[in-house]
Amino acid sequence: GAVVSQHPSRVICKSGTSVKIECRSLDFQATTMFWYRQFPKQSLMLMATSNEGSKATYEQGVEKDKFLINHASLTLSTLTVTSAHPEDSSFYICSARDRGGRGVGYTFGSGTRLTVV
Amino acid sequence: GNSVTQMEGPVTLSEEAFLTINCTYTATGYPSLFWYVQYPGEGLQLLLKATKADDKGSNKGFEATYRKETTSFHLEKGSVQVSDSAVYFCALNSGAGSYQLTFGKGTKLSVIP
Numbered sequence: 001g002a003v004v005s006q007h008p009s010r011v012i013c014k015s016g017t018s019v020k021i022e023c024r025s026l027d028f029q030a031t032t033m034f035w036y037r038q039f040p041k042q043s044l045m046l047m048a049t050s051n052e053g054s055k056a057t058y059e060q061g062v063e064k065d066k067f068l069i070n071h072a073s074l075t076l077s078t079l080t081v082t083s084a085h086p087e088d089s090s091f092y093i094c095s096a097r098d099r100g101g102r103g104v105g106y107t108f109g110s111g112t113r114l115t116v117v
Numbered sequence: 118g119n120s121v122t123q124m125e126g127p128v129t130l131s132e133e134a135f136l137t138i139n140c141t142y143t144a145t146g147y148p149s150l151f152w153y154v155q156y157p158g159e160g161l162q163l164l165l166k167a168t169k170a171d172d173k174g175s176n177k178g179f180e181a182t183y184r185k186e187t188t189s190f191h192l193e194k195g196s197v198q199v200s201d202s203a204v205y206f207c208a209l210n211s212g213a214g215s216y217q218l219t220f221g222k223g224t225k226l227s228v229i230p
Contacts, residue, residue, distance in 0.1 A: 006160065032216050043206065043222040044161075093160050097216050106218060108153075108161040 002028045004096050006109025013084055013116055021079045021112045023094035030096035033077035034106075035069060038091040050077055084116045119144045123207045123221035130197055130228050138192040138224045140181075140207035148209040150174075150183055150190040151218070155204045164192075164205070197228045 003026040013019050023033060032051050036044040048064075050056035050071035058064045066088075068080040077096075081088055094109040123140040130136060142148065149168045153161040165174030170185035179194045190207060207221040 034217070041225075043220050046217065049217065095161075095218070106163070106216075110160040111158075113158070 002026075002096075002098055002107040004030070004094060004107045004109040006094055006112060008112060009110060010113045011115070013114070015085055015116055016083055018080055018082045019084055019114060021081075021092055021094075021114075023077050023079075023096065023109045025075045025096045025098075025107070028096075028098045028107075029074040030077070030098065031074065032097040033069075033071055034095040034097075035067075035077075035079050036093045036095065038093060038111075044093065047079075081114065084114070086116045089114055089116045119148070119209060119211050119219040121207050121209055121219055121221035123205075123224055125222070125224065126204075127225040127227060130226070132199055132228055132230050133196045134228075136192070136194040136197045136201075136226070138205055138207075138226070140190045140192065140221060142188050142190065142207075142209050144188075144209055144211045144219075146211055148211045150181070151208040151210070152179070152181055152190070152192050153206040153208060153220075155206065155223070157203070161206065197226070199228045199230055202226055202228045 005024045035047045038044050046059050047062045048056045048058045048069050050069045052071050052074050056069035071077040093111045095106050120143045151166045152164040154164045155161050165176045167174040167183035173182045181190050181192045204223045204225045206223045208218045
């Protein structure tokens with residue numbers, strides 16, 4: 001089945017630094033990638049939607065200059081948390097929509113636990 | 118707009134007990150409905166889905182039936198196992214050119230031996 005590889009699975013960074021999270025679709029072409037943020041004991045909050053080759057669409061309240069999303073190819077999307085602060089600590093999950101016409105199919109990455117110290 | 122309401126947890130059951138997690142939705146058009154499962158420290162995995170009214174999705178002993186008349190998609194399993202302990206999310210996609218998923222808040226299930 002479809003697989004999305006997300007890494008790193010865990011990252012600890014110092015406040016003020018930037019962190020890049022990658023999601024790769026391994027055996028299908030992901031025309032659309034969704035990035036979510038999940039707070040402890042809460043549901044997933046959609047941050048942005050990116051389509052290959054175009055700018056990401058951010059949800060209301062999400063700072064696009066802080067959470068940079070790049071979807072340069074059909075198999076790779078990245079989320080960069082710039083100038084990270086402790087309040088950015090969270091669990092980030094990507095989800096890819098399969099271009100291959102398999103119906104309504106979404107494949108999730110395994111998530112990245114970001115801790116900013 | 119679209120919304121998904123699922124029963125709040127946590128839910129604690131003994132092994133081999135019957136499980137029901139309620140999910141109701143509000144959506145325009147004819148949405149597709151999903152149940153996802155999240156094990157501790159991991160991303161989401163599709164558990165089952167249904168794309169039209171009266172469809173029954175099933176997987177690993179779990180079932181859910183798309184009930185348009187009651188706008189519901191309740192998750193059931195006849196005999197839970199300790200390994201079923203996880204957080205379960207009900208979700209919908211409204212279609213009509215949108216690929217976004219709308220999630221419920223999740224229900225944490227703990228199964229004790």
